[in-house]
Amino acid sequence: MTQVNLRGRSIAITGASSGIGAATAIACARAGMHVAIMARRAGKLAEVAIRCREAGAATGSKVLVMEGDVADAAACKRLVDESVATFGMLYAVYANAGYGFEKSMVETSEQELRRIFEVNFFGTMNLVRPAVEYFMSRPFEGDARRRPRGHVLICSSCLAKMTLPRYGAYSATKAAQSHIGRAMRHELEPKGIAVSTVNPISTSSEFFDTVRQNTGVANLAMHTPGFWFQTPEKVARCTVDCLVRPEPEVWTGVRGRITRLGTAVCTLLPFLPDLMFRKMARAR
Ligand SMILES: NC(=O)c1ccc[n+]([C@@H]2O[C@H](COP(=O)([O-])OP(=O)(O)OC[C@H]3O[C@@H](n4cnc5c(N)ncnc54)[C@H](OP(=O)(O)O)[C@@H]3O)[C@@H](O)[C@H]2O)c1
Numbered sequence: 001m002t003q004v005n006l007r008g009r010s011i012a013i014t015g016a017s018s019g020i021g022a023a024t025a026i027a028c029a030r031a032g033m034h035v036a037i038m039a040r041r042a043g044k045l046a047e048v049a050i051r052c053r054e055a056g057a058a059t060g061s062k063v064l065v066m067e068g069d070v071a072d073a074a075a076c077k078r079l080v081d082e083s084v085a086t087f088g089m090l091y092a093v094y095a096n097a098g099y100g101f102e103k104s105m106v107e108t109s110e111q112e113l114r115r116i117f118e119v120n121f122f123g124t125m126n127l128v129r130p131a132v133e134y135f136m137s138r139p140f141e142g143d144a145r146r147r148p149r150g151h152v153l154i155c156s157s158c159l160a161k162m163t164l165p166r167y168g169a170y171s172a173t174k175a176a177q178s179h180i181g182r183a184m185r186h187e188l189e190p191k192g193i194a195v196s197t198v199n200p201i202s203t204s205s206e207f208f209d210t211v212r213q214n215t216g217v218a219n220l221a222m223h224t225p226g227f228w229f230q231t232p233e234k235v236a237r238c239t240v241d242c243l244v245r246p247e248p249e250v251w252t253g254v255r256g257r258i259t260r261l262g263t264a265v266c267t268l269l270p271f272l273p274d275l276m277f278r279k280m281a282r283a284r
Contacts (some may be wrong), residue, residue, distance in 0.1 A: 002042065002147065003244050007032030007059060010087040011243070012079050014070050014127055017044035019205025020155060020198075022051075023232035024094060027240045029056030036064040036083040036090075038075070039097065062087060070097045070123030077130040084134060088178030092243060093131040095124040095146045096155040096198075097174070100211040105168045105221060112214075113169055120173035125180070128152055132184075132193060140192035148194040151246060153239065156197045158256070161263035164220065165277050185248055194246035198239055201252065201259050202229045223280075230255060 011028050015021035017039035027051040037044050037052070045065050052063045064086045068075030077220045083090045101112070135150025160178035163171035181197035188195055208221035229250060231283040237253045251260045266273040 004148070004151075005248070006240070006243055008034070009091035010034035010036065010083055010089060011092040011094060012036040012038070012083045012090060012127070012131070013094040014038045014076070014079070014123070016048055017041045017157070018048075019207060020200060020203060020232045020235045021094070021096040022048045023236035024096065026051050026055045026281045027233070027236040028243070029061040030059075031240050031243075032056065032059035032061055033091075033243075033258065034062040034064075034083075036066065036079060036086070036089040038066045038068050038070075038079050039105070040067065040069055042067045069119075070095075070126055071118045073126040073129075076123070076126035079127065080134055082129040089138070090134060090150075092151040092153060093127050094153040094155065094239070095127045095177075096153075097123055097153060099214070100167075100207050100215055101214055102166045102211050103169070103171045104166055108169050116169055116173055117176075120170075124154055124177055128154075128184070132139045134190065135193050136191060147192075148246060150193040151194045151196070151243060152181075153242070154178075154187070154195075154197045156181065156199050158199050158201045158251075158259045158263065160197070160199060160220065161260075162266050162273060165280055167220065174279050183250070196242050196247055196250060198235065198242070198250040198259055199252075199256070199260070200230070200235045201256055203232055203235055204229050205232050228255060228259075 005279050011033050012034055013021050013025050016025045016037035025037050035052050047064045049065045066079050101116050138149045141147045154177050156177040157174040160174040165269045175204040178197050181195055185195040202224050208218040212218040235252050238250050242250045251257050
């Protein structure tokens with residue numbers, strides 16, 4: 001497969017004020033891409049912008065910073081429009097913004113459920129819609145796999161494939177992202193647009209701090225052995241590889257691939273996760 005030369009291309013990333021989004025923005029700048037970053041916390045975004053400028057100094061990478069909430073469709077459209085205006089073109093978008101939530105389904109209020117779908121799922125579509133509309137206006141040379149005219153990346157999760165007790169709401173948003181990613185991949189490939197989902201395993205970011213803020217607990221983080229934690233930089237490196245060689249799904253590193261295999265085994269033999277999770281649910 002032909003590799004995409006990232007130098008001089010541009011990417012817009014949501015949820016780039018910390019964790020996976022910030023690390024990916026810095027890695028993309030290092031690879032020579034112009035980077036547009038969006039999140040709600042302006043101060044954190046400004047710090048990430050400095051690190052992107054440092055990482056991309058040698059390649060002439062430019063950085064655009066936009067404060068905004070992905071639940072606001074107009075803000076996501078503005079991110080796409082301003083990226084095109086600033087960089088002259090937009091090659092990729094990464095719908096990465098999202099948050100975790102640890103609570104049993106019956107304790108989860110309708111408002112909490114709607115909010116997590118608003119951010120994790122509808123926030124994804126808020127970015128993807130204007131981006132795909134723009135990609136479709138760009139010239140297409142006829143081979144999406146070799147020479148895409150645009151690339152949509154969605155940060156889903158390994159929990160898209162298999163949920164855990166108290167992660168039903170969160171996993172539902174991640175499974176929804178995974179399904180629309182797969183559907184769009186088939187719909188958009190003939191039109192020259194690549195679509196990929198990123199499926200990180202536990203990652204050391206602010207994710208579990210937010211879980212704790214939202215629900216008062218983060219049992220999953222406390223009970224997950226350190227071996228299963230990866231760094232945001234690892235996820236970022238695998239994501240940049242996927243921009244160079246578009247793949248349908250990104251599973252990060254050896255531990256990511258073991259997890260993928262594990263989810264496949266659990267699908268074939270569902271009594272295995274049932275045994276494990278019954279014990280886990282009782283223990284917590
Ligand atoms: N960490 C993990 O274990 C793990 C595993 C699998 C998948 N993921 C997925 O990875 C993605 C990134 O998470 P992370 O681990 O990097 O956690 P993180 O450090 O908490 O980053 C989340 C990012 O999303 C942004 N964000 C949250 N709500 C937003 C909203 N309404 N509008 C705009 N931006 C918003 C946050 O910025 P502001 O607060 O400044 O808006 C922050 O930049 C998420 O989609 C998450 O589901 C994480």
